[in-house]
Amino acid sequence: MNMHTRTASIIPAEKSAAETFLDELFDAGLLIDTGVDGLYGRSGAFEDVINAFNGLVAKYGAADKATAIHFPPGIARRLFEKSGYMKSFPQLAGTVHSFMGGEADHCSLLADLEAGQDWTEQQQATDVVLTPAACYPLYPTVAKRGPLPEQGRLYDLQSYCFRHEPSKDPARMQMFRMREFVRIGSPDQVCAFRESWLDRGQKMMASLLLPLTVDLANDPFFGRAGKMLANNQRDTGLKFELLIPVTSEEKPTACLSFNYHQDHFGSLWNIRSADGEQAHTACVGFGMERVALALFKHHGPDVEGWPTEVRKLLWG
Amino acid sequence: MDKIRTVLDQFGKLKVPAQSLSPNADLYDAGLTSFASVQLMLGLEDAFDVEFPEHMLNRKTFSSIAAIETSIDEITRAAA
Numbered sequence: 173m174n175m176h177t178r179t180a181s182i183i184p185a186e187k188s189a190a191e192t193f194l195d196e197l198f199d200a201g202l203l204i205d206t207g208v209d210g211l212y213g214r215s216g217a218f219e220d221v222i223n224a225f226n227g228l229v230a231k232y233g234a235a236d237k238a239t240a241i242h243f244p245p246g247i248a249r250r251l252f253e254k255s256g257y258m259k260s261f262p263q264l265a266g267t268v269h270s271f272m273g274g275e276a277d278h279c280s281l282l283a284d285l286e287a288g289q290d291w292t293e294q295q296q297a298t299d300v301v302l303t304p305a306a307c308y309p310l311y312p313t314v315a316k317r318g319p320l321p322e323q324g325r326l327y328d329l330q331s332y333c334f335r336h337e338p339s340k341d342p343a344r345m346q347m348f349r350m351r352e353f354v355r356i357g358s359p360d361q362v363c364a365f366r367e368s369w370l371d372r373g374q375k376m377m378a379s380l381l382l383p384l385t386v387d388l389a390n391d392p393f394f395g396r397a398g399k400m401l402a403n404n405q406r407d408t409g410l411k412f413e414l415l416i417p418v419t420s421e422e423k424p425t426a427c428l429s430f431n432y433h434q435d436h437f438g439s440l441w442n443i444r445s446a447d448g449e450q451a452h453t454a455c456v457g458f459g460m461e462r463v464a465l466a467l468f469k470h471h472g473p474d475v476e477g478w479p480t481e482v483r484k485l486l487w488g
Numbered sequence: 489m490d491k492i493r494t495v496l497d498q499f500g501k502l503k504v505p506a507q508s509l510s511p512n513a514d515l516y517d518a519g520l521t522s523f524a525s526v527q528l529m530l531g532l533e534d535a536f537d538v539e540f541p542e543h544m545l546n547r548k549t550f551s552s553i554a555a556i557e558t559s560i561d562e563i564t565r566a567a568a
Contacts, residue, residue, distance in 0.1 A: 256523075396542075396545065397526040397529070397530065399542060399545045400525065400526050400529060400545040400546065401522055401523070401526060403545060403546040403547065404522040404525065404546070404547050405522070407546065407547045407548075408522070408547070434521070434522075435521075436521075436522075436523070
């Protein structure tokens with residue numbers, strides 16, 4: 173019996189569909205409650221689905237011959253500061269702090285802990301910030317390599333990411349995996365890449381017998397300036413999402429996203445094309461846990477019972 | 489309009505001086521980016537002591553010097 177079920181038996185308040193699905197996932201043992209919303213353990217069966225989907229993505233992307241890089245789920249604070257993330261999404265960022273005091277400070281820290289008081293005051297910012305999106309460490313890495321070759325570059329990234337948005341919606345985790353293909357090159361090159369993945373992404377997800385739509389979208393930019401950025405993003409068609417109903421039919425979950433950043437990252441990090449122009453970038457992102465959740469939602473908690481053709485695609 | 493051009497030069501990061509642009513010239517064609525348009529919006533609010541209402545926080549409002557002037561006139565009139 174988990175915490176959520178107990179609460180429900182005391183307070184017969186209505187649960188949201190998202191919360192009910194989260195309970196089902198806990199009950200099936202697919203996700204493991206840690207006591208923090210959005211921070212869950214994953215079962216072996218859940219991870220099998222993620223691995224199998226990773227394999228399918230690799231097949232669909234194989235012909236592109238992307239360069240794979242796996243960064244850890246932390247980014248250098250200096251690079252994070254330059255990235256401008258705090259301008260747009262200060263509410264989502266997570267910084268890593270550590271104890272850096274002496275013995276006396278340690279004593280007072282332990283006393284605070286013992287007394288149940290705030291012990292975090294002495295924690296100081298380290299040089300590490302939790303990665304907010306898999307591609308953030310990539311741009312400065314590419315910039316360091318000098319001008320792009322004529323055909324541009326293509327990377328295959330995967331990382332755990334952190335976003336501070338606690339929620340009972342299992343499709344809105346605080347720590348989750350994002351796989352991304354990032355194309356860097358001329359405007360024509362990166363737009364053609366995004367177009368091809370808009371097409372490939374829909375074919376791939378439809379082959380898993382998942383109901384989907386593709387729609388214009390915007391990022392959750394912060395504040396009034398953010399309102400304007402979000403409107404601009406929509407007006408110029410810079411972001412599309414592939415949506416699948418997971419916890420709601422009316423508000424389906426974005427499982428893949430297709431983004432054109434124009435020269436935003438190219439200018440910020442001074443990435444130059446072969447002809448000396450600022451490079452443009454585009455990416456396709458896969459929310460790995462969200463895809464797994466969509467599969468469990470539509471095909472059931474037991475993968476043995478999934479449609480044969482879906483099982484064949486994922487596990488051969 | 490001169491005041492708008494001054495703010496544009498300061499925050500718009502345009503490829504050309506704002507003085508060289510006609511009132512109806514497309515500022516995005518002149519190099520105004522999404523992020524620079526936010527800085528421009530905040531700069532105009534300071535310079536004209538106005539606050540753009542939410543429905544004006546979009547691309548169209550800042551698409552030309554004339555469009556900016558119309559929007560600021562509208563806000564000023566509404567406040568009067």
